Structures are given as structure tokens and as C-alpha cells.
Amino acid sequence: MTDAPKEGRLARFLDFTQLVDMASEAVGGKVLFATDDFFAPAESLIKSDRPSFKEHEYTEFGKWMDGWETRRKRIPGHDWCIIQLGIQGSIQGFDVDISYFSGNHAPRVSIQAANLEEDKLPEIPQRGVRTGAAATPEEFGAIAELKLDTWDYLLPMTELKPGNPASSHNYFLVNSPQRWSHVRLNIFPDGGIARLRVYGTGQKDWTATDPTEPVDLASIAFGGVCVGFSNAHFGHPNNVIGVGKPKSIADGWETARRLDRPPVLQTDENGLLLVPGCEWAVFRLAHPGVITQIEIDTKYFKGNSPDSCKVDGCILTTQEEEDMVKHKWILPIHKWKPLLHVTKLSPNQNHFLDSLTLELQDVITHARLTIIPDGGLSRLRLKGFPSSICLLRPREKPMMRFSVKAGFRANL
Structure with missing residues (x-):
């Protein structure tokens, strides 16, 4: 049994x-x-959009709120909920957002976590429409099988601080390198929370990977992450290595229009724009490996897709990555090797391309996507095979997943 939470x-x-x-x-x-879930259901906690406020909207139970809000408790105990993470992995921090819950926010919270095997989870009743309802004895009985008293406290009992009513975030640094699958949000004793963000890095069991099937080594679900970019005016590059198919133009990476574009555009003999500038993003792979297939999707980007792109790869140690982040990714040119030469892109289309490493068989740890001159993409998939030589090690620092020697080169 874990220790009781202390003030955070x-x-x-x-x-x-x-x-x-x-x-x-x-x-x-x-x-x-x-x-x-009397005033507002817990499902609102995990909405992907920002909370909103409708001043004059009410339900039969009270004021409509965009978040999770419980009734004013008149019995012993406190309120809590269980969330199954969509991506399992290490947790780096929380954002407990109480925007618009002026006068009704939960005074204190704590957060616990557990790593549970999906095939061993008890059968938990479907929630359905919850507004105006409380958990039934049947639901309490089913959830008790999760042995909640053994879950680890990642955030001890902590007071929430209201800020700007329309943007009231409470950020908590955690840096928990273990793999987690579920979190329990405790509020003390009752009240409302607009959103709970559980920020972290996905983890994958690479020993269970089919050695004959290429896997997306850049996927954010497996531990891939953007570690540097030139511009993200309309959307962060982490979106392009996101889970599943893109949902809209907001679910992608889009830059501002470059101001160094020539007044009159021209193309070369291959139809590529002759422009001086470009935008870029660097991704650390979820696992070192050989990239054999590249997928670049411009879906939803109909009037703002890039003219062309290229992809390069390299090997960096943990320390080299830290140094490059400090120096804004000004790397020696010999570090990068081409995975995809400059390639013309079409709007609103998925492009399936072969990597140059089909011949070179180079193991890489990082990939750099360059778009020319600017614009947006919805997805980047770097499919290949994890190297059996570059082994994972326990994280000594947040987000650093492996260590390799400089200049390492090997064939699978």
C-alpha cells in the first residue's frame, strides 16, 4: 500500500x-x-479542445459547465474518477485546468497512477449519459477490483490556484519514467475541473515487435517526440507523429508564411519552387532503427501545403541531443544523411515513398523533416525496423530513451 499523500x-x-x-x-x-457527475460529466475532462463558457445555458440540474463538476457533497468522503490513458507510457507532468469554474472549482487534488494489463481488467459497466447521476453500488464494486489503495501517488494532495477565469491552469512537473496505463484524479472534497492534461511520452514493448513487419519508429504512441523546430505558428510538429488518421487541419503541423519569399515565384526544370528559405522539425525516434518507408500526408492542407520536402537522419547520443537543443539544432552538415531527397508534394494527398536507406541500411536515432518553403502537413510516418544493437536503457533524465556511440553504423 502506498503512503498517504502529502501537500504538493x-x-x-x-x-x-x-x-x-x-x-x-x-x-x-x-x-x-x-x-x-451531477452537474457535468467526467468525459469533458479529456476533451481535446479548450474549455468554453455559455453564460446563459442551463440544464435541468443546474448551470451548464464544460468540464467535470460534482454536486456539493453532503456525505463522508471525496470525489474521484478513473481515466484509462489512450497512450501508455511515462508521465512528465499534469495540467489541472479549472477555467470558468469560478466559485465552484475543486479546492485540492491528488493524482495516482497504475500500470494495468488490459486483458486482466475487470468488466466495468458502460457509463452512458451521466449528467445528474452518481456511481451505483455495482460500479463501485467493479472498480474496487482495481485495488486503488495500491496505486502510486504521482501528485500528492495539492491546493489549486484560480487564475484568469478564462485560462486558469495549474501545472505540475512529475517526471515519472515508469510505464503507466491509468490515472486516478482525486478532488477534495468536491467541485469542478475543466480539463485534465496528462503529458508524457509513449512506451512500446519492442520485444513483442514482429521482425518481418515495418513499424512506425517516429510514432508518438511508441515514444517518438519532436525535439526542435523552426516555426509552429498554427500547429505543433508533434501533431504529425500523432495517433491514427488526421481529424482536421488543426490536427497537423503548420507554419506561418515565410517573409523571405520572392515577390515573383519561379520554378526549376523539375517544377520545384526556387525559394531561399525552408522550415524544419527534428524528431527523436521511439527506438533507433533503419527507415525503409516514408509516408507524408497533406490531408486537409489544400491551399497551404508545402511545395516540396526532404527527410534526413542521423545518430545522436543523449548528450549530443541536449547540446543541439541548446544551440537550436545548428548541426555539422556531415551528421545528417539523406533518407528522402527533395520531393514534390501535392495538396490534400497521402504520399508513400521509399527511403534511401533501402540501400544504405543506416541505423538512425533522429530524423529531420524539411518543408519548402513553408506550409502544413497532417502526418509523417517513418516506417522501418528497430535495431537489435542499439539497446534501450532506463531513463536518467526526462525523455531520454537510449544511448548510442557517436558514429555508430550497422546493418540489420
Whole structure:
């Protein structure tokens, strides 16, 4: 049994918010249980969009709120809910957002986590429409099988601080390298929370990978992450390595229009634009490996897709990556090797391309996607085979998943 939570404190380091929200409904997050959903259901906690406020809208139970809000508790205990993460992995931080819950926010929270095998989960009743309802004895009985008293506290009992009513975030740095599949959000004793963001990095059991089938080594669900970019005016590059098919133009990476575009555009003999600038994003692969297939999707980008793109790869140690982040990815040119030469792109279309490493068989740890001159993409898939030589090691620092020697080169 874990120790009882102690008072926590608000984190001041917000870099983890650039990672994936592993609890979001957009990546498959799901609410399994909540003690009470009287004013607003717990499913709103994991909505991918920002909370909103409708001043004059009411339900038969009270004021309509975009979040999870329980009734004013008049019995012993406190309220809590269980969320199954859509992406399982390490948790780097939380955002407990109480926007618009002025006068009704939960005074304190704590957060627990567990790593549960899906095939061993008890049968939990479907939640259905929950507004105005409380958990039934049957639901309490089913959820008790999860042995909640053994779950680890990642965030001890902590006071929530209201801020701007329309943007009231409480950020907490966690840095928990273990693999987690479920979180329990406790509120003390009752009240409302608009959104819960569980930021982290996915983890995959690479020993279970089929050695004959290529796997997306850049996928955010497996641990891929963007570690640098030139511009993300309309959407973060982490979106392009996201889960599943793109849902809209908002579910992609899009840059601002470059101001160094020539007044009159021209093309070369291959139909490629002659422009001086470009935009780029660097991704750390979920596992070192050989990239054999590249998928670049411009779906939904009909009038703002790039003219062309290219992809390069390299090997970086943990320390080299840290140095490059500090120097904004100004790398020696010999580090990068081409995976895909400059290739013309079409709007609103998925492009399936062979990697140059079909011949070179180079193992890489990082990939750089360059778009010319600017624009947006919805997905990037770097499919290939994880290297059996570059082995994973336990994380000594947040987000650093492996260590390789500089200049390492090998064939599978």
C-alpha cells in the first residue's frame, strides 16, 4: 500500500506541455468511472479542445459547465474518477485546468497512477449519459477490483490556484519514467475541473515487435517526440507523429508564411519552387532503427501545403541531443544523411515513398523533416525496423530513451 499523500506544490517548469496529452480523447483516452457527475460529466475532462463558457445555458440540474463538476457533497468522503490513458507510457507532468469554474472549482487534488494489463481488467459497466447521476453500488464494486489503495501517488494532495477565469491552469512537473496505463484524479472534497492534461511520452514493448513487419519508429504512441523546430505558428510538429488518421487541419503541423519569399515565384526544370528559405522539425525516434518507408500526408492542407520536402537522419547520443537543443539544432552538415531527397508534394494527398536507406541500411536515432518553403502537413510516418544493437536503457533524465556511440553504423 502506498503512503498517504502529502501537500504538493505547483511546478514552474512548463516544457512538458509540448509533449502528447496521453489522456486525451483524441488519442483514445477514456473515463472508466466517476463517483459523481451531477452537474457535468467526467468525459469533458479529456476533451481535446479548450474549455468554453455559455453564460446563459442551463440544464435541468443546474448551470451548464464544460468540464467535470460534482454536486456539493453532503456525505463522508471525496470525489474521484478513473481515466484509462489512450497512450501508455511515462508521465512528465499534469495540467489541472479549472477555467470558468469560478466559485465552484475543486479546492485540492491528488493524482495516482497504475500500470494495468488490459486483458486482466475487470468488466466495468458502460457509463452512458451521466449528467445528474452518481456511481451505483455495482460500479463501485467493479472498480474496487482495481485495488486503488495500491496505486502510486504521482501528485500528492495539492491546493489549486484560480487564475484568469478564462485560462486558469495549474501545472505540475512529475517526471515519472515508469510505464503507466491509468490515472486516478482525486478532488477534495468536491467541485469542478475543466480539463485534465496528462503529458508524457509513449512506451512500446519492442520485444513483442514482429521482425518481418515495418513499424512506425517516429510514432508518438511508441515514444517518438519532436525535439526542435523552426516555426509552429498554427500547429505543433508533434501533431504529425500523432495517433491514427488526421481529424482536421488543426490536427497537423503548420507554419506561418515565410517573409523571405520572392515577390515573383519561379520554378526549376523539375517544377520545384526556387525559394531561399525552408522550415524544419527534428524528431527523436521511439527506438533507433533503419527507415525503409516514408509516408507524408497533406490531408486537409489544400491551399497551404508545402511545395516540396526532404527527410534526413542521423545518430545522436543523449548528450549530443541536449547540446543541439541548446544551440537550436545548428548541426555539422556531415551528421545528417539523406533518407528522402527533395520531393514534390501535392495538396490534400497521402504520399508513400521509399527511403534511401533501402540501400544504405543506416541505423538512425533522429530524423529531420524539411518543408519548402513553408506550409502544413497532417502526418509523417517513418516506417522501418528497430535495431537489435542499439539497446534501450532506463531513463536518467526526462525523455531520454537510449544511448548510442557517436558514429555508430550497422546493418540489420
